[in-house]
Amino acid sequence: MKLPFKDYNYVVDTNVLITLMVYHPKDKPTYRAIWDEIEFLIEHKNISSTTVVYDEIMKYSGDNQLKKWAKSHKKGFFIPTNQEVFKLAQDVAREFPDLLDKKKLETGEPDADPFLIALAKSEGATIITQERKDLPNRIPMVAAHYMVKSIDLYEFFEERKLKFVKEH
Numbered sequence: 001m002k003l004p005f006k007d008y009n010y011v012v013d014t015n016v017l018i019t020l021m022v023y024h025p026k027d028k029p030t031y032r033a034i035w036d037e038i039e040f041l042i043e044h045k046n047i048s049s050t051t052v053v054y055d056e057i058m059k060y061s062g063d064n065q066l067k068k069w070a071k072s073h074k075k076g077f078f079i080p081t082n083q084e085v086f087k088l089a090q091d092v093a094r095e096f097p098d099l100l101d102k103k104k105l106e107t108g109e110p111d112a113d114p115f116l117i118a119l120a121k122s123e124g125a126t127i128i129t130q131e132r133k134d135l136p137n138r139i140p141m142v143a144a145h146y147m148v149k150s151i152d153l154y155e156f157f158e159e160r161k162l163k164f165v166k167e168h
Contacts, residue, residue, distance in 0.1 A: 010041070011120040012049040013129035013139065014056045014112055016153050021066040030164070037160055042077050050085075050119050052112040054078040059109070081115060088118030092146070098137035113139055120148045128156050 020038075024031040041047035057070045070078070081089070092114035093100055104111045116139065120127045127150040133140040140150040151159065 009123060009125040010047040010156070011116055011123065011125045011127050012047060012053070013116055013127065013131070014049075014053045015130040016128050016156075017049075017053070017057065017066060017070070019130055019153055021069070026065065026069065033162055034157070037162055042073065045076075048077055048079045048119070048123075048125075050112060050115040051078045051080050052110050052115045055110065056112050079119060081119075085115065085118045085122050088121055089114040092117050092142065096137055096142045096145075099139075099142050113142075117143050117146060117148060120150075121146050126151055128153060 020026075020034070024034050026035050038047065054070055054074060057066055079085075093111075096114075099113050100111045101113075116127055116129070119125070120143065125148075127139060127143050127148060129139045129150055130152055131138040131140055131150075133150070133152075135141065143150045157163070
Protein backbone atom coordinates (compact mmCIF):
# COMPACT_ATOMS: atom_id res chain seq x y z
CA MET A 1 0.00 0.00 0.00
CA LYS A 2 1.42 3.36 -1.00
CA LEU A 3 -0.26 6.52 0.15
CA PRO A 4 -0.19 9.45 -2.25
CA PHE A 5 2.80 11.05 -0.54
CA LYS A 6 4.89 13.53 -2.49
CA ASP A 7 8.36 14.87 -1.66
CA TYR A 8 8.17 14.56 2.11
CA ASN A 9 6.24 12.00 4.07
CA TYR A 10 6.13 11.50 7.78
CA VAL A 11 4.68 9.07 10.32
CA VAL A 12 4.19 10.61 13.76
CA ASP A 13 4.75 8.98 17.17
CA THR A 14 2.43 9.64 20.11
CA ASN A 15 5.17 11.44 22.07
CA VAL A 16 5.52 14.02 19.29
CA LEU A 17 1.84 14.91 19.41
CA ILE A 18 2.02 15.19 23.20
CA THR A 19 5.16 17.37 22.98
CA LEU A 20 3.51 19.61 20.40
CA MET A 21 0.36 20.08 22.46
CA VAL A 22 2.22 20.66 25.75
CA TYR A 23 5.16 22.81 24.60
CA HIS A 24 3.81 24.34 21.37
CA PRO A 25 0.07 24.71 22.07
CA LYS A 26 -2.19 25.10 19.08
CA ASP A 27 -4.03 28.03 20.64
CA LYS A 28 -0.88 30.19 21.06
CA PRO A 29 -0.16 32.55 18.14
CA THR A 30 3.59 31.98 18.57
CA TYR A 31 3.18 28.42 17.31
CA ARG A 32 0.70 29.09 14.51
CA ALA A 33 3.28 28.34 11.78
CA ILE A 34 3.92 24.87 13.23
CA TRP A 35 0.24 23.94 13.33
CA ASP A 36 -0.43 25.53 9.93
CA GLU A 37 2.37 23.40 8.48
CA ILE A 38 0.99 20.24 10.09
CA GLU A 39 -2.51 20.99 8.78
CA PHE A 40 -1.04 21.66 5.31
CA LEU A 41 0.82 18.34 5.37
CA ILE A 42 -2.32 16.50 6.53
CA GLU A 43 -4.39 18.12 3.78
CA HIS A 44 -1.81 17.06 1.17
CA LYS A 45 -1.49 13.55 2.66
CA ASN A 46 2.19 14.00 3.54
CA ILE A 47 1.90 13.25 7.25
CA SER A 48 0.01 10.59 9.14
CA SER A 49 0.06 8.22 12.05
CA THR A 50 -1.41 4.85 12.84
CA THR A 51 -4.76 4.28 14.51
CA VAL A 52 -2.81 2.57 17.31
CA VAL A 53 -1.39 6.03 18.16
CA TYR A 54 -4.96 7.36 18.17
CA ASP A 55 -5.91 4.59 20.62
CA GLU A 56 -2.94 5.48 22.86
CA ILE A 57 -3.99 9.13 22.91
CA MET A 58 -7.56 8.26 23.81
CA LYS A 59 -6.48 5.86 26.56
CA TYR A 60 -3.47 7.54 28.16
CA SER A 61 -3.35 11.22 27.36
CA GLY A 62 -4.68 13.49 30.08
CA ASP A 63 -4.54 16.36 27.59
CA ASN A 64 -8.07 17.10 26.48
CA GLN A 65 -6.81 19.46 23.76
CA LEU A 66 -4.82 16.59 22.23
CA LYS A 67 -7.81 14.25 22.46
CA LYS A 68 -10.02 16.88 20.83
CA TRP A 69 -7.46 17.42 18.05
CA ALA A 70 -7.06 13.66 17.51
CA LYS A 71 -10.83 13.14 17.28
CA SER A 72 -11.11 15.94 14.72
CA HIS A 73 -8.34 14.31 12.64
CA LYS A 74 -9.32 10.66 13.08
CA LYS A 75 -10.05 10.41 9.35
CA GLY A 76 -7.25 11.59 7.15
CA PHE A 77 -4.41 11.51 9.70
CA PHE A 78 -4.75 8.23 11.58
CA ILE A 79 -4.31 5.37 9.10
CA PRO A 80 -6.06 2.05 9.82
CA THR A 81 -3.75 -0.95 9.92
CA ASN A 82 -3.98 -3.02 6.77
CA GLN A 83 -2.73 -6.59 6.36
CA GLU A 84 0.71 -5.57 5.04
CA VAL A 85 1.36 -3.17 7.94
CA PHE A 86 0.01 -5.70 10.48
CA LYS A 87 2.35 -8.39 9.17
CA LEU A 88 5.33 -6.01 9.17
CA ALA A 89 4.47 -4.93 12.74
CA GLN A 90 4.39 -8.58 13.83
CA ASP A 91 7.82 -9.08 12.24
CA VAL A 92 9.20 -6.00 14.05
CA ALA A 93 7.79 -7.19 17.40
CA ARG A 94 9.19 -10.69 16.88
CA GLU A 95 12.63 -9.42 15.81
CA PHE A 96 12.83 -6.74 18.54
CA PRO A 97 10.75 -7.92 21.53
CA ASP A 98 12.41 -5.36 23.84
CA LEU A 99 10.88 -2.56 21.75
CA LEU A 100 7.51 -3.42 23.25
CA ASP A 101 6.19 -1.87 26.46
CA LYS A 102 6.10 -4.67 29.04
CA LYS A 103 3.10 -3.21 30.91
CA LYS A 104 1.07 -3.09 27.69
CA LEU A 105 2.07 -6.68 26.91
CA GLU A 106 0.83 -7.80 30.33
CA THR A 107 -2.55 -6.14 29.83
CA GLY A 108 -2.84 -7.17 26.19
CA GLU A 109 -2.94 -3.59 24.94
CA PRO A 110 -1.44 -2.79 21.56
CA ASP A 111 1.86 -0.91 21.45
CA ALA A 112 2.16 1.66 18.68
CA ASP A 113 5.93 1.40 18.14
CA PRO A 114 6.04 -1.65 15.84
CA PHE A 115 3.03 -0.27 13.92
CA LEU A 116 4.76 3.08 13.41
CA ILE A 117 7.87 1.38 12.04
CA ALA A 118 5.76 -0.91 9.85
CA LEU A 119 3.67 1.97 8.47
CA ALA A 120 6.76 4.05 7.75
CA LYS A 121 8.48 1.09 6.06
CA SER A 122 5.36 0.34 4.01
CA GLU A 123 4.98 3.96 2.90
CA GLY A 124 8.63 4.93 2.52
CA ALA A 125 8.10 7.56 5.22
CA THR A 126 10.27 9.15 7.90
CA ILE A 127 9.26 8.59 11.52
CA ILE A 128 9.06 11.63 13.78
CA THR A 129 9.68 10.54 17.37
CA GLN A 130 11.07 12.03 20.54
CA GLU A 131 12.73 8.75 21.51
CA ARG A 132 16.49 8.89 21.96
CA LYS A 133 18.57 7.76 19.00
CA ASP A 134 21.39 6.28 21.06
CA LEU A 135 19.39 3.63 22.93
CA PRO A 136 18.90 0.11 21.64
CA ASN A 137 15.35 -1.20 21.28
CA ARG A 138 13.92 2.29 20.76
CA ILE A 139 12.19 3.44 17.58
CA PRO A 140 15.22 5.18 15.97
CA MET A 141 17.55 2.17 16.22
CA VAL A 142 14.91 -0.40 15.31
CA ALA A 143 13.69 1.75 12.41
CA ALA A 144 17.28 2.06 11.14
CA HIS A 145 17.46 -1.75 11.05
CA TYR A 146 14.55 -1.63 8.58
CA MET A 147 16.18 1.23 6.66
CA VAL A 148 13.56 3.70 7.89
CA LYS A 149 14.75 7.21 8.73
CA SER A 150 13.69 8.76 12.02
CA ILE A 151 13.99 12.35 13.16
CA ASP A 152 12.92 14.25 16.23
CA LEU A 153 10.46 17.12 16.31
CA TYR A 154 13.17 19.78 16.07
CA GLU A 155 14.77 18.07 13.06
CA PHE A 156 11.28 18.10 11.52
CA PHE A 157 11.07 21.87 12.16
CA GLU A 158 14.44 22.33 10.46
CA GLU A 159 13.52 20.08 7.53
CA ARG A 160 10.29 22.03 7.02
CA LYS A 161 12.17 25.34 7.49
CA LEU A 162 9.99 26.39 10.41
CA LYS A 163 11.47 29.02 12.70
CA PHE A 164 10.51 31.60 15.25
CA VAL A 165 10.74 35.18 14.05
CA LYS A 166 10.47 38.35 16.09
CA GLU A 167 7.96 40.86 14.86
CA HIS A 168 9.08 44.47 15.06
